[in-house]
Amino acid sequence: MDTSEFVGDVREISVASIRPSSHNPRGEVQKDDSFERLVSSIDKVGLLVPIVVTKLRTPREGIKYELVDGERRYWAAKALGKSSVPAHVLHPNYSVRDLRRLMFHLHMTREQWKPLAQCRSLAEAYPQLDRGIRFREKQEWVKKLVRDTGMQPVTARDRVHVLAWPKALKEAIYEFDERQPKKDIYSYVLAIEASIVEPSLRAFPEYYNHDHAPERKARTVRGALLRKTTEGFVTGAVQSREQIREITPLFLPTLPLAQKRVAQSLFQDFIRKEEKQFDDLRSEIAVRLPEVVQEKAPPPGRLISSVEALTQTIDRYQLSHLESSVPREQTRSRVQRDLQNGLRRLALSARRLCQRLDA
Incomplete structure (x- = not known):
């Protein structure tokens, strides 16, 4: 994206005339050590990189501009009691959607937004992504995001994997991330979509396409897998994304018909029963379809440790x-x-x- 088409000349504007962005998915600026270093730097050498603002169509109570880029610099200038700051003022004839896309581009290229924050920004910029998209639309959206934002194709594919989910499920993901950011729920959702949802759609099309579009059944599958993951965090049943990826043998395209029926039955049962976890399904695969697992025997030391750990768990x-x-x-x-x-x-x-x- 060429940002020069959006931006006018740099001018000094009053700090008091700027309001923070209402479209910034990063949320409140953390006034941590890095923020204090920024304050110290601006105090010593000034604000070297202008902020970016858009002019409000209807100024109110002295507020004439909304911040688009430079949230931390803005708050640092306020902390120092600066009366004015250098700013690029965006041309007023661009839409809110255009400005959101510009914000996404600015922050993504500086690697300030985490993946879920990028997803939220993209959902705001593109209403279709906010609602969720069909499986067949995914590739076109990957190309569109690469073209519009300049992100790498692999990154665009991963974001689309998550943005394809229905709005209600995405909201649940965002809310969980706000409560427990250290769990990195984004990476688990990505594993669910890439390692379970899409492979199972290819392996069991009749399960997804029975009397309705596949997205309807996918909503049920995604919701069940998300609940298993978040509840597994609480109980300790889910410790890593590898537990999710370990059930992919269930979706092998080369399974003979009889084994495919067993695989689909195991998968449907797993989705239906709330109490079943990923490790439970992995164990069932090993028992019912041992030929697809192809596990190597563990070293004696690991087997001894596993037996001792299991013995202690059972005893307690x-x-x-x-x-x-x-x-x-x-x-x-x-x-x-x-x-x-x-x-x-x-x-x-x-x-x-x-x-x-x-x-």
Whole structure:
């Protein structure tokens, strides 16, 4: 994007006449150590890089401009009590959407916005992305974002993976990220879309296309996977994105018809049952479709550590954990039976291995 077409001459404008941007997905400026260093730098050498503002069509109470770029510099100047700052004033005949696209370009190229902030900005600039888009539209949107913003194709593809989700689900993602930014929910959503949603659509088209467009079923699938992920953060069941990627063997295009039916049944059951987690499905794949897993035997030391860790977990496990994590009595009974069966299989496998070691 050529930003020169938007920007007029640099002029000094009153700090008091500027209001912060209402379209800045970065949120409130963090007044941390880096901000204090910026304040110190401006105090010593002045504001070397002009801010960018747009002139308001209807000034009110002395406010004539809205900030487009330079949020931190603006607040640093205010902290220093500056009466005026150098600014590029945008031509007034550009639309709010044009200005949002310019803001996105400025901040993305400076790597100030994290991926989800970029997604929010793009959703504001493009109403179609705000609502969510169809699977068949994804590639065209990747090309459009590359063309409009100058981002790399791989980056555009990743952003489109997330922006394709329905608005309500994106809002849930944004809200979770605001509460728990360290969890990096964006990367998990990206893994869900790239490693589960799209491969499962290709593998099980009849599941997605049954009497309706695939986006309707995809909404259910995405919602279920997002809930499993966020709840897994709380319970500790989800520790890494690799747990999500490990179920991709379920969607192998080369599966024979009989195995494909088993794979689809496992996937549908996983989406339907709220209590099932990614590791549960991974274990079921290993039992029902062992030929697609192709796991190498772990080194003895890792096996010993895994056995010891599992033994300690089982020894410490209380029935109250089951009651608190699965509140529905009917569901809890089924989970309890599944757990008992799993423990019996574990005990049998352990006895068999002990017999082989004693031989």
